[in-house]
Amino acid sequence: MSEMQKADKPFETNTPLTKDVLRNWLWPLLCPGISYRQYWKLLCQLGSPDFLQDLQKEDAERMQIDAEIVASLQPEAAVRNELEAEIETSYRWLASASHHHVILAGDNHYPELLREIADPPPLLFAAGNLSALNMPSVALVGSRGCTPYGSKITRRLAMEISDAGFVITSGLALGVDSVAHRSCVDRNRPTIAILGSGLANIYPAANFTLAKHIIDKGGLVLSEFPLSAGPAKYRFPQRNRLISGLSLATCVVEASLRSGSLITARLALEQNRLVFAVPGSVDSQNSRGCHRLLREGAAVAENAADIKEPLAPLIQGQLDLLHDKQQENETVHTSAAKLNAQEDEIMHCVEAGPIDTDSLLRSTGLTVSKLQQNLARLELKGLLILHNGQWFRRD
Numbered sequence: 001m002s003e004m005q006k007a008d009k010p011f012e013t014n015t016p017l018t019k020d021v022l023r024n025w026l027w028p029l030l031c032p033g034i035s036y037r038q039y040w041k042l043l044c045q046l047g048s049p050d051f052l053q054d055l056q057k058e059d060a061e062r063m064q065i066d067a068e069i070v071a072s073l074q075p076e077a078a079v080r081n082e083l084e085a086e087i088e089t090s091y092r093w094l095a096s097a098s099h100h101h102v103i104l105a106g107d108n109h110y111p112e113l114l115r116e117i118a119d120p121p122p123l124l125f126a127a128g129n130l131s132a133l134n135m136p137s138v139a140l141v142g143s144r145g146c147t148p149y150g151s152k153i154t155r156r157l158a159m160e161i162s163d164a165g166f167v168i169t170s171g172l173a174l175g176v177d178s179v180a181h182r183s184c185v186d187r188n189r190p191t192i193a194i195l196g197s198g199l200a201n202i203y204p205a206a207n208f209t210l211a212k213h214i215i216d217k218g219g220l221v222l223s224e225f226p227l228s229a230g231p232a233k234y235r236f237p238q239r240n241r242l243i244s245g246l247s248l249a250t251c252v253v254e255a256s257l258r259s260g261s262l263i264t265a266r267l268a269l270e271q272n273r274l275v276f277a278v279p280g281s282v283d284s285q286n287s288r289g290c291h292r293l294l295r296e297g298a299a300v301a302e303n304a305a306d307i308k309e310p311l312a313p314l315i316q317g318q319l320d321l322l323h324d325k326q327q328e329n330e331t332v333h334t335s336a337a338k339l340n341a342q343e344d345e346i347m348h349c350v351e352a353g354p355i356d357t358d359s360l361l362r363s364t365g366l367t368v369s370k371l372q373q374n375l376a377r378l379e380l381k382g383l384l385i386l387h388n389g390q391w392f393r394r395d
């Protein structure tokens with residue numbers, strides 16, 4: 001997997017989630033023909049999705065955005081109406097409960113570990129307690145048709161690991177996932193369920209009540225997919241990278257050779273996370289995937305201590321990562337606040353509303369070259385953006 005796309009500009013941070021802001025962020029997510037990876041690349045390039053839904057050809061060429069992406073961002077009227085309906089539904093959902101959240105890539109609540117993976121989600125829908133994202137996480141995954149042995153081991157691991165201060169992350173599937181989540185709920189411990197569908201389409205439907213209990217007990221239900229997105233097959237391998245990416249370690253309890261949990265384990269290795277597997281009977285089809293992982297170098301997990309001990313230094317690393325991000329945000333804000341006299345005058349002109357370059361030349365009295373130099377610096381600082389020939393303040 002390729003190295004993560006680095007941001008050319010700092011993401012807008014902690015933007016108040018008005019309906020217009022939500023529309024700007026959801027539009028590229030909902031447009032047919034734009035992948036999540038392409039959307040993330042646009043965010044890294046621009047720092048914000050503002051104006052993308054009305055992007056003009058000349059602006060796209062100046063920003064070196066592919067013509068196919070521009071076409072996808074401007075679908076025909078019938079599709080636009082569907083997109084607007086989904087945005088309206090999302091805004092109503094967000095406003096309907098205090099535990100409903102949309103986490104944007106620049107928000108403080110956006111998980112730092114997800115920023116490290118090759119293709120982070122541009123935004124996350126969340127229901128529940130966001131503080132669960134600040135806890136060190138261990139992923140417990142495995143077969144949907146787990147055996148009594150797998151159920152017993154999953155319950156034991158989930159209880160002991162969560163009692164040690166970790167949050168258990170899994171995918172709300174039947175089998176091992178459900179047992180892991182339910183074990184945490186039974187002990188009033190937070191757990192994170194990451195869906196392969198939208199939050200308005202809990203899948204499987206049999207776990208709707210479990211999802212509610214997860215939220216009630218201080219846990220979190222997450223999805224990168226639009227609210228109304230159904231459980232399409234391709235979405236489950238895609239969401240698996242979030243289960244592993246959000247966690248310091250992934251433990252596969254039971255898995256056949258065709259189990260999707262092996263995909264999660266492979267992704268965890270690619271993301272430089274620890275991978276554990278629980279050994280089982282050599283006669284059990286549900287343990288053959290685990291035994292393959294063990295032969296390929298996964299660590300043996302016979303009990304919770306096998307997982308907890310190697311994670312001690314990684315927990316400190318996660319804390320350091322959060323601290324570094326806080327310092328980075330402070331540095332960005334400090335840098336943006338330091339303006340020279342000419343930059344300050346330009347910002348004063350733009351505060352009154354959008355303004356074109358010719359008007360700025362007249363208002364500031366600067367030469368063309370001086371004005372362009374200052375405008376370029378203000379763009380790089382993330383304070384201004386040019387759209388349709390007008391300069392806008394980026395708050």
